Amino acid sequence: MSLPVRKRVWRSVGGGSVHPSLGLSRAALAALVVGFGALALAGVAVPIEAQMAIYLVGMIALNLPHGGYEHFENLRRRRPSFRGRYVAAYLAAIAGFVGLFLLAPAAGLALALVVAMAKGGIGGLSVLDATVGTEHLRTRPQRALAAAVRGGAVMLVPIAFHTDTFYAFSTLMVGLVDAGALAGVGEHLDAIRTAVLVGYGAALAAHVALGYVRGGGRSWLVDAGESVLLAAYFAVVPVLVAVGLYFPFWYSARQVARTATVEAAPVGDDEWDLAGGDSASATALRAWELMVAGALATFAVVAALYWAFPNPFASSGLLPGAVAFWSVAISIIALPHVVVGELLDRERGIWYVP
Numbered sequence: 001m002s003l004p005v006r007k008r009v010w011r012s013v014g015g016g017s018v019h020p021s022l023g024l025s026r027a028a029l030a031a032l033v034v035g036f037g038a039l040a041l042a043g044v045a046v047p048i049e050a051q052m053a054i055y056l057v058g059m060i061a062l063n064l065p066h067g068g069y070e071h072f073e074n075l076r077r078r079r080p081s082f083r084g085r086y087v088a089a090y091l092a093a094i095a096g097f098v099g100l101f102l103l104a105p106a107a108g109l110a111l112a113l114v115v116a117m118a119k120g121g122i123g124g125l126s127v128l129d130a131t132v133g134t135e136h137l138r139t140r141p142q143r144a145l146a147a148a149v150r151g152g153a154v155m156l157v158p159i160a161f162h163t164d165t166f167y168a169f170s171t172l173m174v175g176l177v178d179a180g181a182l183a184g185v186g187e188h189l190d191a192i193r194t195a196v197l198v199g200y201g202a203a204l205a206a207h208v209a210l211g212y213v214r215g216g217g218r219s220w221l222v223d224a225g226e227s228v229l230l231a232a233y234f235a236v237v238p239v240l241v242a243v244g245l246y247f248p249f250w251y252s253a254r255q256v257a258r259t260a261t262v263e264a265a266p267v268g269d270d271e272w273d274l275a276g277g278d279s280a281s282a283t284a285l286r287a288w289e290l291m292v293a294g295a296l297a298t299f300a301v302v303a304a305l306y307w308a309f310p311n312p313f314a315s316s317g318l319l320p321g322a323v324a325f326w327s328v329a330i331s332i333i334a335l336p337h338v339v340v341g342e343l344l345d346r347e348r349g350i351w352y353v354p
């Protein structure tokens with residue numbers, strides 16, 4: 001028996017035509033698995049400086065504008081009063097997360113990992129809902145497991161397969177406030193690695209098996225294939241490159257596919273359209289103005305975060321310091337993406353699927 005979630009119907013609404021970025025995202029990840037797998041087999045190590053540069057370009061230049069665009073798309077045709085509440089809740093969530101990180105940096109780091117996993121997991125499931133359908137996911141717990149497996153690939157798999165790099169950069173991240181906050185964790189790394197490996201492996205196997213038992217079919221095959229591809233990608237590709245390219249080349253590309261697939265469905269009230277206009281050029285100009293305003297607002301938030309942390313670059317060099325700062329900053333900015341944009345927005349949600 002299937003349980004309704006909101007007004008969602010857990011099936012494709014796209015009438016069979018799915019945006020090409022869905023296929024491209026799969027091809028990109030598979031190519032990276034093969035490429036980095038071959039490098040590893042040949043004993044070639046990718047310099048850490050190059051990895052950090054790839055991470056920063058992927059996460060700042062490519063991922064950030066897409067995050068802003070998702071909010072624009074969500075708010076575009078909503079009532080002004082709703083937009084006002086949304087922005088207020090957004091800023092409150094950011095302030096709360098900063099407070100937590102300042103008071104308890106290890107808990108703040110844990111929340112940052114949860115935010116990255118929730119964005120990848122819940123956002124990824126919505127793409128599946130809209131494009132391929134999710135008939136094989138019959139119950140709420142089964143859907144939660146599906147989201148946890150997709151999201152868990154992003155942070156749990158790297159903990160198990162790139163443990164030392166993960167720990168080193170985690171230490172830098174808490175170092176924005178307290179360089180010693182993770183000192184006690186170092187001696188337990190082997191145990192943590194084993195627990196994560198066993199736990200994640202069991203969750204992945206249970207997810208694939210349950211989907212088969214609960215109906216199988218094409219949606220199960222796609223879901224199982226993508227879940228295994230994500231796990232392989234984060235196991236094989238070095239963690240900074242993997243996370244830095246996952247968000248633009250998988251997350252963002254696939255949300256474009258979701259948007260394109262549900263475009264035909266009613267998405268709000270044209271009366272309030274932020275980008276409305278009498279001509280195509282008037283609409284383009286308004287969209288441009290909104291993008292510039294959004295960029296300046298984001299810059300102001302990032303500047304405030306830089307000012308709020310006692311050691312914004314973790315007392316480290318430019319590249320590692322920037323990776324640590326940006327990872328904390330983007331997680332703080334992305335918390336409301338999940339909480340305000342999806343969980344509190346009962347009417348529609350940022351990963352809208354009718």
Ligand SMILES: CC1=C(/C=C/C(C)=C/C=C/C(C)=C/C=O)C(C)(C)CCC1
Nearest residue numbers: 112113116166169170243327330331334
């Ligand atoms: C802990 C840790 C990392 C954490 C990254 C995070 C937490 C990224 C969050 C991204 C988000 C939320 C993007 C949203 O669009 C790194 C830098 C990969 C390196 C390894 C250790």
